[in-house]
Amino acid sequence: MSDVFAALADSTRRALLDRLFSQNGQSLSDLHHGMEMSRQAVAKHLHILETANLVSVHWQGREKLHYLNPVPLGEIVHRWVGKFEDARVEALTDFKKQLEKPPATEQEKRRA
Amino acid sequence: MSDVFAALADSTRRALLDRLFSQNGQSLSDLHHGMEMSRQAVAKHLHILETANLVSVHWQGREKLHYLNPVPLGEIVHRWVGKFEDARVEALTDFKKQLEKPPATEQEKRRA
DNA sequence: TTGACATGCAACTATATGGTTGCATATAAG
DNA sequence: CTTATATGCAACCATATAGTTGCATGTCAA
Structure with missing residues (x-):
């Protein structure tokens, strides 16, 4: 395994x-x-x-x-990938926001 | 890519x-x-x-x-793995059947 | 029993991979 | 301007990986 x-x-x-x-x-x-x-x-x-x-x-x-x-393909891969998939739409939105309107301070620029 | x-x-x-x-x-x-x-x-x-x-x-x-x-993780991996996932329960059943009651002829033994 | 078929094991080789170090370049800060 | 920071590029190295070939072993069939 x-x-x-x-x-x-x-x-x-x-x-x-x-x-x-x-x-x-x-x-x-x-x-x-x-x-x-x-x-x-x-x-x-x-x-x-x-x-x-x-x-x-x-x-x-x-x-x-x-x-x-049939087990591990679903279990391991799907579970691991799913973690990122769950945030797909949300992340996409964040990403666009980031490009459209970059934050002001250094900290915010890097940590937003 | x-x-x-x-x-x-x-x-x-x-x-x-x-x-x-x-x-x-x-x-x-x-x-x-x-x-x-x-x-x-x-x-x-x-x-x-x-x-x-x-x-x-x-x-x-x-x-x-x-x-x-966020795109390719979901697109490629999930799609590819999903193909196998779809057959999960079905395959599991088949697998158990296979072990419990192996078929008769040579052809069937190998191709079942 | 003999031969054919299915697989396993081991040694070897070439290339891919993951890591290093040293130096160059670009931006930011004093 | 000078210095520190952030990154990039290139050469190099050790090991992992994907492939090969040759031979041994186990099972089926004639």
Whole structure:
């Protein structure tokens, strides 16, 4: 459950999540198919997604099936981003005010 | 407006956004204050946030004031994460079903 | 049992990243 | 004018990251 944000930073990993979104429960070979890199590279990315708890796995004989883990994406990211989202309209208003009418004193200029 | 996800991957940068959240319109020196790294390191992080369009700046004399840019955080991240969030409950149900009662045929096993 | 398939492990490489220091430039203040 | 403050630019360094290749192991099928 290490760094979810770091796990999401790589476009290949986001692509893997996309592929799992459109087709859940795929094996490494499935996910590797059509990708422009070695199977091992894909395996590493999947392991990072596993470690970040974004993907959970289920062994089926010799195949390791990968499933989107729905929890942390919503929990962590949405919660963190939501904090800023909540202030969106308000901040936008403040920002415009700031540009239109800069305050007078030094303190106010910097702290407004 | 480069990679928002990459910009969010670093904890220092997320901390900077946090600081701007609690106090908008701070200068580089303000934001550097209390941080365990050089001013130049902070400047680099801020520049990455600027490039990702997460922070916008406003020159006030010799001071460069930094403001949270409310748009892309909500737009990009929330939209991308939301795609997965929408399928949260549904996916959770599917996942449990999968574990409880694995399908019969090879095809179904892998493609269910 | 033998061979094919699916995955894992380990070593290695190149580049990206996060940090440093030193110096230059622009604005504000005495 | 001189000095202090705020920032920018550039070179440099250490480590993290994303990729490779080669080989080992476990499972399925003939």
